[in-house]
Amino acid sequence: MSLNIIRPDLRSLPMSKTLAVSALANQLKSEGKEVLNLAVGEPDFDTPDFIGQAAIEAIKNGETKYTLVGGTLELKKAICHKFKRDNNLSFTTDQVMASTGCKQVLYNVLMATLEPGDEVIVPGPYWPSYPAMIKLFQGKPIIVDCPREQSFLLKPHQLDAAITEKTKWLMLNYPGNPTGAVYSKADLLNIIAVLKNHPHVWVLSDEIYEHLTYAPNVFYSIGSLDAEVGERIVTANGLSKSHSMTGWRLGFCGGHPQLIRVLTNVQSQSTTNPCSITQAAAIAALNGDNDIVFKFRDAFHARIKHFVEMLSDTKLKIDMPHGAFYVFIDVSAYNKDDVAFAESLLKSEYVAVVPGAAFGDPGHVRLSCAASEDELEEAAKRIKKFLATLD
Ligand SMILES: Cc1ncc(COP(=O)(O)O)c(C=O)c1O
Structure with missing residues (x-):
């Protein structure tokens, strides 16, 4: 049956690349793999009491x-x-x-x-x-x-x-x-x-x-x-x-x-x-006062600094972000195809990141540092292991 009822300009709307990575991450998780999901843009703190x-x-x-x-x-x-x-x-x-x-x-x-x-x-x-x-x-x-x-x-x-x-x-x-x-x-x-x-x-x-x-x-x-x-x-x-x-x-x-x-x-x-x-x-x-907000901010900042430091001895191009909790990394020294890079990082090391193409900037991937210190440390280790296979 042809669904002519759908607006023509929406019929070919592609699935969001962010969601495609998340779907694969969830599938791997359901298969029992230890997936580190750095694709989501969500603070990991509890809402203040x-x-x-x-x-x-x-x-x-x-x-x-x-x-x-x-x-x-x-x-x-x-x-x-x-x-x-x-x-x-x-x-x-x-x-x-x-x-x-x-x-x-x-x-x-x-x-x-x-x-x-x-x-x-x-x-x-x-x-x-x-x-x-x-x-x-x-x-x-x-x-x-x-x-x-x-x-x-x-x-x-x-x-x-x-x-x-x-x-x-x-x-x-x-x-x-x-x-x-x-x-x-x-x-x-x-x-x-x-x-x-x-x-x-x-x-x-x-x-x-x-x-x-x-x-x-x-x-x-x-x-x-x-x-x-x-x-x-x-x-x-x-x-x-x-x-x-x-x-x-x-x-x-x-x-x-x-x-x-x-x-x-x-x-x-x-x-x-x-x-x-x-x-x-x-x-x-x-x-309420912003004390808790600034506490979150300082925690994110410390995590980002540590994470960027851990990856500093690679060929990834990373600038310290001035705000938010993402790190936007140029991966083109390893693979110009950011979608392929993200897919193989997920399939081989179970680290989920979003390809830059989703944000209109291929050659990059976005990682969210709104994860725990331990998760970020483990993610950096796995990313380095993955990069070693590309050298
Ligand atoms: C730039 C930007 N604007 C808006 C939103 C949406 O925020 P909300 O959860 O309030 O809808 C997001 C969430 O990721 C975002 O990154």
């Missing part, structure tokens, strides 16, 4: 019903507090909303704004969901290559050259997945200078790894740096990475109140409010 306790209280108090679509007023106030405290962004409660993960924030924004053929500038390497989502809404991802030689950062002249009349959004993500690249204040001001000349271009700033910025790098929200361009910036964030809350599904954003109203209406026709119990947990997380 005070956050879980707030959720338990919410259940006991019967906070188990529909709420306002964009989150309870208390949650919106907590989001405004967080934006002011951490990002120097002044939003009122009609300028923020909560969603079921940062992913839904991005999805809402693109769904509400893209018309067929609209262009969205995506600096690469990129998180694979950006181009996928843009295509879902019949927009056109304009990938701008930002290689290792330029520290994986979008240069102002590249942005200027990529903008056309059809450009609607520039998607920024820093610290970046998969590279850990972080824009300095000066970098962001240079981007703003370009945007001043193109008043039709808006910025969707995905700041989900904000708190995982490693000194001496300092995190600045682009929306806080210029009042005029700031009007055209949607700042997206969430609790998945900062508070180890991937399963709770809570993301949020701040932006122009008219846009936020439409995003809320869009969400009202899909998932309605994020889970009411999660919202209670999120209020505790956002109103």
